[in-house]
Amino acid sequence: MKQKPLFIAFSTQKGGVGKSTFTVLAASLLHYQKGLNVAVIDCDYPQCSVYDMRKREIRQLETNLHYQSKAISLFESLGKQTYPIVCSKPEEAISRAEEFLSKEPADYDVVFFDLPGTINNEGVIATFMGMNYVFVPMSPSRLSMESTLSFIIPASELIREHTDIKLKAIHLFWNRIDGRIKKEWLTHYQGVIREFGLSLMQTAIPQSVRYDREQSLEGSDAIFLSTIFPADKNLVKGSNLDLLVDELLEITHLKPRI
Numbered sequence: 001m002k003q004k005p006l007f008i009a010f011s012t013q014k015g016g017v018g019k020s021t022f023t024v025l026a027a028s029l030l031h032y033q034k035g036l037n038v039a040v041i042d043c044d045y046p047q048c049s050v051y052d053m054r055k056r057e058i059r060q061l062e063t064n065l066h067y068q069s070k071a072i073s074l075f076e077s078l079g080k081q082t083y084p085i086v087c088s089k090p091e092e093a094i095s096r097a098e099e100f101l102s103k104e105p106a107d108y109d110v111v112f113f114d115l116p117g118t119i120n121n122e123g124v125i126a127t128f129m130g131m132n133y134v135f136v137p138m139s140p141s142r143l144s145m146e147s148t149l150s151f152i153i154p155a156s157e158l159i160r161e162h163t164d165i166k167l168k169a170i171h172l173f174w175n176r177i178d179g180r181i182k183k184e185w186l187t188h189y190q191g192v193i194r195e196f197g198l199s200l201m202q203t204a205i206p207q208s209v210r211y212d213r214e215q216s217l218e219g220s221d222a223i224f225l226s227t228i229f230p231a232d233k234n235l236v237k238g239s240n241l242d243l244l245v246d247e248l249l250e251i252t253h254l255k256p257r258i
């Protein structure tokens, strides 16, 4: 019998806080560096930005010998290719994923769902509630926090009250922390998060150009955000991405295969 993969989303009602960025970074690190078998369902329909990113990268790879040979040796050493990215409407994402998995000969460990920033209809809420784990990036501004918590607090109350919901826990983490943010401000919101029984991850992600740089496989620069390569080890230093992924593995009990 085929194993059932974990369904995971970096999701929140707030737009532009890093959902797609962390979906790609975590998927690539787990698939190419930790040896897990990953699939991505890109639900930001019809833009499908992750799916488009893969298409762009493949086009760039065709004319770039440096990255071509890097990709070939990576796939040879792993004994597998890139992870699949399936584009889907958010409300159909779970049935699309199940249909996809049923046709695949391979076993998958984890499926990441990149949900849109608007979770405002029953179908999308059902997809959100159909995850095993949801990780919520929060940027440290009052407006962003209010918008995040106004969705996450009722969602977590719902999953506490209804034990038949698949989603059991929501984990929040700080993203885009920079030196100007007052410690008291963070402590205040950490208190609010705990008061509502929400779980805050230990890892906080700094504001960093690594996360924000438009990247391409056109030159030979080290790459951070890619659907074909894991984030470059030197660029990972100081980004806290490795710590976030380790914490995610611990929470989800996923075991690296290499």
Ligand SMILES: Nc1ncnc2c1ncn2[C@@H]1O[C@H](COP(=O)(O)OP(=O)(O)OP(=O)(O)O)[C@@H](O)[C@H]1O
Pocket (backbone or CB within 6 Å): 014, 015, 016, 017, 018, 019, 020, 021, 022, 044, 115, 116, 117, 175, 176, 177, 205, 206, 207, 208, 209, 211, 212, 213
């Ligand atoms: N820690 C960080 N430091 C600097 N820039 C960041 C960081 N995290 C995310 N960003 C940048 O923020 C922008 C928005 O990120 P992203 O597209 O992942 O957000 P999103 O939540 O998926 O947005 P949407 O709601 O539109 O789907 C991107 O340009 C990304 O590179």
Ligand SMILES: [Mg+2]
Pocket (backbone or CB within 6 Å): 019, 020, 021, 044, 049, 114, 116
């Ligand atoms: Mg997005």
